[in-house]
Amino acid sequence: MNDFDVRPIAEGERRAVHGLLAEALHGSPPDDEAWAKVGPSFPADRTFGAFDGATPIGMTSSFATALAVPGGKTLPAAAVDGVAVRADHTRRGVVTALLTEQLRDCVRRGDLLASLHASEATIYGRFGYGVAVLGQDLRIVTARAALRPEVPSSGRVRLLDGDEAISRVPGLYRRIGLHRPGMILRPGLWWPGYHDRLVRGGGGDYRVAVHIGTDGEDGFVVFRAIDQRTHDDPERGAVLAVRDLHAADPAALAGLWRFLIGMDLTDEIRAPMRPLDEPLRAMVVDARAVQTTGVGDHTWLRLLDAGAALAARTYREAPPVVLGLEDRLLPENTGAYRISPDGAVRTEAPAQLRMDAEVLAMLYLGEWTASALAGAGRITVSDPAALPAADELFRTGARPWCGTYF
Ligand SMILES: CC(=O)SCCNC(=O)CCNC(=O)[C@H](O)C(C)(C)COP(=O)(O)OP(=O)(O)OC[C@H]1O[C@@H](n2cnc3c(N)ncnc32)[C@H](O)[C@@H]1OP(=O)(O)O
Numbered sequence: 001m002n003d004f005d006v007r008p009i010a011e012g013e014r015r016a017v018h019g020l021l022a023e024a025l026h027g028s029p030p031d032d033e034a035w036a037k038v039g040p041s042f043p044a045d046r047t048f049g050a051f052d053g054a055t056p057i058g059m060t061s062s063f064a065t066a067l068a069v070p071g072g073k074t075l076p077a078a079a080v081d082g083v084a085v086r087a088d089h090t091r092r093g094v095v096t097a098l099l100t101e102q103l104r105d106c107v108r109r110g111d112l113l114a115s116l117h118a119s120e121a122t123i124y125g126r127f128g129y130g131v132a133v134l135g136q137d138l139r140i141v142t143a144r145a146a147l148r149p150e151v152p153s154s155g156r157v158r159l160l161d162g163d164e165a166i167s168r169v170p171g172l173y174r175r176i177g178l179h180r181p182g183m184i185l186r187p188g189l190w191w192p193g194y195h196d197r198l199v200r201g202g203g204g205d206y207r208v209a210v211h212i213g214t215d216g217e218d219g220f221v222v223f224r225a226i227d228q229r230t231h232d233d234p235e236r237g238a239v240l241a242v243r244d245l246h247a248a249d250p251a252a253l254a255g256l257w258r259f260l261i262g263m264d265l266t267d268e269i270r271a272p273m274r275p276l277d278e279p280l281r282a283m284v285v286d287a288r289a290v291q292t293t294g295v296g297d298h299t300w301l302r303l304l305d306a307g308a309a310l311a312a313r314t315y316r317e318a319p320p321v322v323l324g325l326e327d328r329l330l331p332e333n334t335g336a337y338r339i340s341p342d343g344a345v346r347t348e349a350p351a352q353l354r355m356d357a358e359v360l361a362m363l364y365l366g367e368w369t370a371s372a373l374a375g376a377g378r379i380t381v382s383d384p385a386a387l388p389a390a391d392e393l394f395r396t397g398a399r400p401w402c403g404t405y406f
Helices: 011-024 032-041 094-109 162-176 190-196 250-261 306-312 357-364 370-375 386-394
Strands: 005-008 047-052 055-068 074-085 113-116 130-141 156-160 207-213 216-226 238-247 266-274 290-303 321-326 335-340 343-347 353-356
Touching (some): 011 032, 055 113, 074 306, 094 113, 162 216, 216 250, 238 250, 250 266, 290 357, 306 343, 357 370
Parallel strands (some): 321 353
Antiparallel strands (some): 130 266, 207 216, 335 343
């Protein structure tokens, strides 16, 4: 029996709950001015609080979105954007109660998937979330990063002022589209809380540039310069920190990188959580100008309705495979699924490969192979011939990527 209650929060509890999240992440609760800006991005709907009497001691929230899956469909999904427990109430099962309630609520709402970005990698696996997308942190040494002559070079780049950045980029993101598995729609409430407050004009110091190709704007980058000059090193160039970079095609992508690399008074570009198959290293003359400083879990995914989610993605040509799933928290998903190039259906046939919800999520967007996960002991193999077949069935072209902070 818990000594706290878990329930949807009331409208008047939003700010206290958001303050709790800020403090759990070692920030400060927003002042009036900051809350006026970000408050609308944190509605009471889809937020659960844990309460000790009237005092909030934990929270979890999500917003409704759609997530692209292999084959191009977009599925209704929950983007879990705030999970926190007050530091004096941790390790008593508060987040377990919150996340369990949230999963059931998302199922009731018809979400097929839930995704999140984790502060620590040890929190979410027990709730059936798996690392479905890896990202790489890039460091680019600009003085050595000249682009090769054959790299596409049509179009031009234009810096936007703050108001333009706030009004133009949402439509541009929508037009670029969800071209990789794992990408999500950014609903209207995402922009004020995550983009507008960062850019010049919205209170932050990030600048925004768009790429203009033959058919108009087709890419954008959100970045800021971090001054590196010191008394002893007064000529040191700035670091450009890239926050958000999306392009509709290779020419727009190349154009945005060319713009960043060519910026004066800059020594280095830092671009965290780029796709693992980012082509920049192949674009430069000196491949070592583009360095991967880290690879980590970018997006965690949870299949809420495993049957519907498996049926919604496409599969490559390979012999059919029967997967056995054990889902402790959402037991209606437990069962066997026959995966073939024609799709995925429930079956009574014996499972060739058995796994839990976390591991199925790792396979789902194509980031991991069944063979690698079996090799790691994460899949129980009854029929070894099913492994190469599953590798091929789940394989995707472009690597999955999310590319949206939340
Ligand atoms: C999507 C996002 O918002 S990511 C941000 C997540 N939030 C944070 O990192 C803020 C700071 N941390 C916190 O607020 C809390 O510590 C939380 C949310 C991570 C965990 O909340 P708690 O209420 O302490 O978790 P709870 O007591 O339910 O723990 C469940 C289990 O997970 C384990 N666990 C929980 N957090 C952690 C952790 N950070 N590291 C390792 N294990 C953990 C517990 O030990 C427990 O294991 P057990 O069942 O075997 O005993």
